[in-house]
Amino acid sequence: MLKKPFFVTIPARILQFPGYRPCLSPLALNLLVAGFIMAAHNATFWSLGYRVFDGMLLKQAVFGVAAFALTLLLVAGLGFRWLQRPALAFLLLLSAVTSYYMDTLGVVIDRDMIQNAATTTVTEAKHLVTPNFVLHVAGFGIVPALMVFWVRLSRGGLWRDIGATMLTVGLSAALFLGALMTDLRTYAAVLRKNRELTAAVQPAAPLNGAIQYAAMMLRTRNIEVLPLGRDAQKGANLSAVDxxxxxxxxxxxxxxxxxxxxxxxxxxxxxxxxxxxxxxxxxxxxxxxxxxxxxxxxxxxxxxxxxxxxxxxxxxxxxxxxxxxxxxxxxxxxxxxxxxxxxxxxxxxxxxxxxxxxxxxxxxxxxxxxxxxxxxxxxxxxxxxxxxxxxxxxxxxxxxxxxxxxxxxxxxxxxxxxxxxxxxxxxxxxxxxxxxxxxxxxxxxxxxxxxxxxxxxxxxxxxxxxxxxxxxxxxxxxxxxxxxxxxxxxxxxxxxxxxxxxxxxxxxxxxxxxxxxxxxxxxxxxxxxxxxxxxxxxxxxxxxxxxxxxxxxxxxxxx
Structure with a gap:
């Protein structure tokens, strides 16, 4: 029998304090985490949606369902068996960090912003790690992540877990597409004219930015510098000065x-x-x-x-x-x-x-x-x-x-x-x-x-x-x-x-x-x-x- 990796067993042992620990299925935990992320980490997404849909609450609600389905697909796709708890904890922490900057400063975490973060210095970064930021990440990231390790999970066999994961991913994708297809023309126009709305979805938007940044760095890791202006010379005016x-x-x-x-x-x-x-x-x-x-x-x-x-x-x-x-x-x-x-x-x-x-x-x-x-x-x-x-x-x-x-x-x-x-x-x-x-x-x-x-x-x-x-x-x-x-x-x-x-x-x-x-x-x-x-x-x-x-x-x- 395979042993559980240390990143699952250590947090679980630390959190095994006396008292009642609820037992959840992997699907139930995924649903709870996806719902929490949509409710707690997407304030900007919801407020932008309210403005963009201009009072069409039903349209916004269906669009919100599509965003929830995308988040659930992400949660289920990354978290299989022993990876589930670490993946969910990571997504909660990531969403807590990115939502703070988006909700309080209006900062969009895309590829360029991730590039800025990757090339920054400790001196610059320390001014962004404020007491309010720490409190926000602790309350909306660290505590929920610890709860993920605290609850018990009722698992089946390997093939049952594989089937459940594939079914969850498939149904999430179907729900995402189905919600948009209810009025594809309207939603396509909204996405085309209001790209800031999709840029506000946490944690999908920053993860997409991180993937784009990683791909950009991989493409350029062995790039050769091409020469430029090797014919440059001083003009007549510059050559004449003493x-x-x-x-x-x-x-x-x-x-x-x-x-x-x-x-x-x-x-x-x-x-x-x-x-x-x-x-x-x-x-x-x-x-x-x-x-x-x-x-x-x-x-x-x-x-x-x-x-x-x-x-x-x-x-x-x-x-x-x-x-x-x-x-x-x-x-x-x-x-x-x-x-x-x-x-x-x-x-x-x-x-x-x-x-x-x-x-x-x-x-x-x-x-x-x-x-x-x-x-x-x-x-x-x-x-x-x-x-x-x-x-x-x-x-x-x-x-x-x-x-x-x-x-x-x-x-x-x-x-x-x-x-x-x-x-x-x-x-x-x-x-x-x-x-x-x-x-x-x-x-x-x-x-x-x-x-x-x-x-x-x-x-x-x-x-x-x-x-x-x-x-x-x-x-x-x-x-x-x-x-x-x-x-x-x-x-x-x-x-x-x-x-x-x-x-x-x-x-x-x-x-x-x-x-x-x-x-x-x-x-x-x-x-x-x-x-x-x-x-x-x-x-x-x-x-x-x-x-x-x-x-x-x-x-x-x-x-």
Whole structure:
């Protein structure tokens, strides 16, 4: 006779305390767990369904039956004999975790969100493990999982269990399809127009995302990096300058365009950038809604519609093309990593520093870059590009992104538990992060401008935006098809001092006029190459925001 695996016997022995222990059939336990998951872990699914079906309660109820049948199919399919209890416990714990973030923050746990989780750091993740999260998982995940091990099960023989499992799976599938077939046209239209509804089903949606993520990683585990822009060379303007270029590309974090003072926000959150006469691009769309997707897309030659994870890691990027053109390129990190963008250049990490002035609260604010940049500017002898990856406005612990004495807007939320703060307190804390980014960028500009030994320029663009409670959504990472503009509209500015513009034959007034037109992350790759006068076949003139603003181009137009 086969022994039960340890993951079944140990929990069962621990829970064998004196008293009555109910005896259930495997089917009854599956039904109870599936019912509990639908009732306790799918609040967002039910509320979205109520809105989508617009009072057609019978239609919503039948759709709910289909979702229950899908959950039961999942429960029965994963949990056969000795696997049943561990599988049910896992599904309960998974549903408790994912439902908390969906129900409280509106976060969808899809493939991209799982990729974000897989590439995050302990520092970032700890702000999401709050006391309320722990209580929720304990009450709705751990306790029910222990109950699964506590009850007794009345089993039959092996073939009887196989038959019962197959019958349960078959009937669940039939119930799922049958419920949808009662009005297939209506349900098909609902699913086509409201994909957020299926994305809210726990635990089916996150499991599907996990499978997609695992498949994506398997497909790309041995991928070879294709060369890009090996023909890159310095153009006539760049070749003629008598000083090394020092260009800084600041990859912002979680800054949304709506709260940027330069874009007309009611609060003046960007006074320092305004005072320095930067060129503002007021209508910029991001490539994604989360760093794991948007950041590598920003530096790739592929636009949002073409970009994929495999293309991102399977092709060289902007940093490589600049290297081929003869630039020294470095990536400076104060966030969750470079997402493989900087695999072939020098990387300097600030996240491990403990400088009291900048890292007093266990995490470094972005001012940590300034001393290093000052030293670098004094030592540059070759054309150089430095990419600064900010911590910026990363939530939910917004209050850690600026010095305590830099809270211009009060009262500001002082906890990562956003539900404990009012909307005004959250917005105040977030606006303080934008204001500090404005101050940081102003310091970068002043530092570059003060050096007579280099020809300086700066580009800033945030990777994605942020929801601050609008329509019940917080943070970021919503699937692009359903993401609000708060997550997809980002600030972007360019600082081009007169001496740089003159050397590169650029017309700053023309660039300012271009800033009033729509742009996107698709432009960044080509614009950076154009700004620094790098000639290569991979640079597309149609996507280069500087191409129409060169004096030689303007003179041809005037003629």
């Amino acid at each position: 000083k090394p270029v020092l260009a800084v590309i600041v990859a912002g974090e979680t800054a949304r365009a709506q709260n940027f003072g330069l874009n007309g926000y009611a609060r003046d959150t960007t006074p320092e950038l305004a005072a320095r006469g930067v060129i503002n691009f007021a209508d910029v769309s991001s490539c994604g809604t989360a760093t794991a997707t948007s950041l590598p897309c920003m530096f790739s030659k592929f636009g949002r519609r073409e970009f994929s994870y495999s293309k991102g890691i399977g092709n060289e990027n902007l940093l490589d093309v600049l290297t081929h053109a003869g630039f020294d390129v470095e990536w400076w990190e104060n966030n969750t990593g470079d997402k493989a963008i900087a695999d072939r250049v020098t990387v300097r990490r600030m996240t491990d520093l403990t400088t009291p002035e900048h890292c007093a609260r266990g995490e470094c604010i972005d001012s940590v870059f300034l001393d290093f940049l000052r030293d670098k500017a004094a030592a540059v002898t070759r054309d150089t590009v430095i990419v600064i990856h900010q911590i910026g406005s990363h939530g939910p612990a917004y209050y850690l992104r600026y010095p305590p004495g830099f809270a211009r807007f009060k009262p500001d939320c002082q906890t990562p538990e956003l539900k404990e703060c009012s909307v005004d307190e959250i917005v105040n804390a977030y606006d303080n992060t934008i204001s500090f980014t404005d101050h940081f960028l102003g310091e970068v500009i002043d530092l570059l401008d003060s050096s007579d030994a280099v020809l300086p320029a700066m580009i800033y663009a945030s990777d994605h935006g942020e929801s601050l409670g609008e329509n019940g959504l917080y943070l970021h990472g919503a699937p692009y098809f359903m993401a609000p503009q708060e997550q997809t509209k980002v600030p972007m500015v360019m600082w081009v001092p007169d001496r740089f513009a003159a050397a590169m034959s650029l017309n700053a007034d023309c660039l300012r006029a271009r800033g009033a037109q729509a742009a996107s992350h698709d432009n960044l790759f080509h614009t950076a190459l154009g700004l620094m006068d790098v000639e290569t076949e991979v640079r597309q003139a149609a996507l280069d925001l500087t191409v129409e603003c060169r004096h030689d181009k303007l003179s041809k137009v005037l003629k």
